[in-house]
Amino acid sequence: MGKCDNEVGKQMSITERRPRIVILGGSGGIGKELVSHLRHLDIELIATYFVNKPKITAGIKWYKLDIRSYIELEAFYSKIFKDGSIDAVVDCTGISQASKLSKVSAIEIKNIIQTNLISTLWVAKLSLKYLSAGGVLILISSIAVKTNPTGATIYSISKAGIEQSVLAFANEFIEKKKRIYCIRLGYTKYGMQKKIKKSVMKKIEREIPIGRLGTGEDIGFIINYLLDQRSEYANGSILTFSGGV
Numbered sequence: 295m296g297k298c299d300n301e302v303g304k305q306m307s308i309t310e311r312r313p314r315i316v317i318l319g320g321s322g323g324i325g326k327e328l329v330s331h332l333r334h335l336d337i338e339l340i341a342t343y344f345v346n347k348p349k350i351t352a353g354i355k356w357y358k359l360d361i362r363s364y365i366e367l368e369a370f371y372s373k374i375f376k377d378g379s380i381d382a383v384v385d386c387t388g389i390s391q392a393s394k395l396s397k398v399s400a401i402e403i404k405n406i407i408q409t410n411l412i413s414t415l416w417v418a419k420l421s422l423k424y425l426s427a428g429g430v431l432i433l434i435s436s437i438a439v440k441t442n443p444t445g446a447t448i449y450s451i452s453k454a455g456i457e458q459s460v461l462a463f464a465n466e467f468i469e470k471k472k473r474i475y476c477i478r479l480g481y482t483k484y485g486m487q488k489k490i491k492k493s494v495m496k497k498i499e500r501e502i503p504i505g506r507l508g509t510g511e512d513i514g515f516i517i518n519y520l521l522d523q524r525s526e527y528a529n530g531s532i533l534t535f536s537g538g539v
């Protein structure tokens with residue numbers, strides 16, 4: 295192993311260059327927290343948005359991407375790869391659901407499964423191909439797979455599919471000396487959770503055993519752990535990160 299002059303590179307076992315980290319969905323609530331956590335580190339940060347072009351640009355290369363198009367997604371990976379190695383991909387894309395099965399339309403069902411599950415399988419396939427050796431893919435599931443909220447049934451199914459895909463793909467990632475993890479994220483104060491009524495959120499917060507919602511610092515901490523090469527013994531795992539829920 296050669297020289298390394300930056301801490302993140304050391305942790306990721308990358309030598310002689312800055313690690314290149316891709317945040318898919320960097321414009322969303324969780325993505326933004328992650329971007330602000332990572333942008334001060336000595337790394338090359340690449341992030342995507344779909345509709346909401348972010349205002350923070352210093353130190354970040356932004357790309358517009360519709361994850362529902364395999365052609366667009368593959369072109370994105372191929373472009374980033376041509377510019378240099380890809381050391382980590384964190385997929386923070388996703389859409390929520392706000393109605394019961396009896397109310398949700400057929401099109402919405404299809405869109406949730408496409409965005410949250412099928413596109414994530416594509417991300418896994420392309421990451422397996424394009425990640426550098428030792429590289430890492432981090433997917434995000436939700437505590438909804440355990441709590442089963444009535445108005446988020448299709449969403450929960452899509453997240454259960456993500457968790458299963460991490461278990462199913464782990465061997466192929468390990469064979470190629472790459473890593474794959476899933477964070478089963480609990481309730482936070484960001485992004486799609488802001489759509490939940492305040493009174494409901496208060497009740498949810500009271501029921502979190504640790505007594506509070508997840509913060510950007512919590513998310514930054516778990517991402518640091520997973521980016522670090524020393525987490526490799528957890529390769530192929532689903533890490534519940536939910537304050538005890």
Ligand SMILES: NC(=O)c1ccc[n+]([C@@H]2O[C@H](COP(=O)([O-])OP(=O)(O)OC[C@H]3O[C@@H](n4cnc5c(N)ncnc54)[C@H](OP(=O)(O)O)[C@@H]3O)[C@@H](O)[C@H]2O)c1
Nearest residue numbers: 319321322323324344345346360361387388479482485486
């Ligand atoms: N927020 C939480 O507390 C929480 C809890 C558990 C799990 N999660 C999971 O964490 C992830 C991020 O959630 P969030 O709260 O940050 O959601 P969010 O604020 O709604 O952000 C979603 C992100 O996905 C992007 N996106 C949506 N459709 C897309 C498409 N077709 N192509 C490309 N990008 C697309 C959005 O881009 P634009 O904004 O540019 O349109 C945005 O960057 C999701 O997988 C979610 O299920 C979140």
